[in-house]
Amino acid sequence: MWNRSLWEQEHQAELKEAFYNQIGCGGECEYKTPIRRIVCEGCGKVFYTQVKVKKYCNDDCAKLGYWKHQRQRRLEQRxxxxxxxxxxxxxxxxxxxxxxxxxxxxxxxxxxxxxxxxxxx
Ligand SMILES: [Zn+2]
Ligand SMILES: [Zn+2]
Incomplete structure (x- = not known):
């Protein structure tokens, strides 16, 4: 199986650059935590984060995703x-x-x- 964390380890330089671009710091900030590349479960956009459990690119998507998830569960319960x-x-x-x-x-x-x-x- 494709090892995601291994891929992330090997591409940290790339991922960090993308992350810095995303948050708008021109390489002046330094983060020690590994950066992860995530595909947002709400809008499907690729984004970069340090938060391991993050699934959404922003709060709106998280809300949207949460409701989607709830609706899905309700449908299954029906x-x-x-x-x-x-x-x-x-x-x-x-x-x-x-x-x-x-x-x-x-x-x-x-x-x-x-x-x-x-x-x-
Ligand atoms: Zn999103
Ligand atoms: Zn009837």
Whole structure:
């Protein structure tokens, strides 16, 4: 397998230059921590950082990536359900959805109202 850290070690001079360019210091600053080349998981841009665990080039991308990740997780959690109204299988838009559509929900609601009025008589 391709060894990323080894590649980074061998290309430190190059990476440092790119990093300095990125942060806008013309070689006057000196960083002792190795520079890593990261592809931003938010916008796909290549950027340079010293932070080992960094995945995003800026805070906006981190936020974006976080939401993307959350949405992905929600999608995975969603399972097909059987509608309580019509018995059809559907993919709920919300985790607590019970009916496939508003029509089914309203029909069920009307049903329950009629049932209640029947009981009260
Ligand atoms: Zn980005
Ligand atoms: Zn339904």
């Amino acid at each position: 399972r097909d359900m059987v509608c309580k109204g019509c018995g059809k299988t559907f993919t709920p838009k919300r985790a607590d959805a019970v009916y496939c559509s508003n029509a089914c929900r309203q029909r069920a609601y009307r049903q329950s109202v009629t049932d209640k009025s029947k009981w009260s008589k």
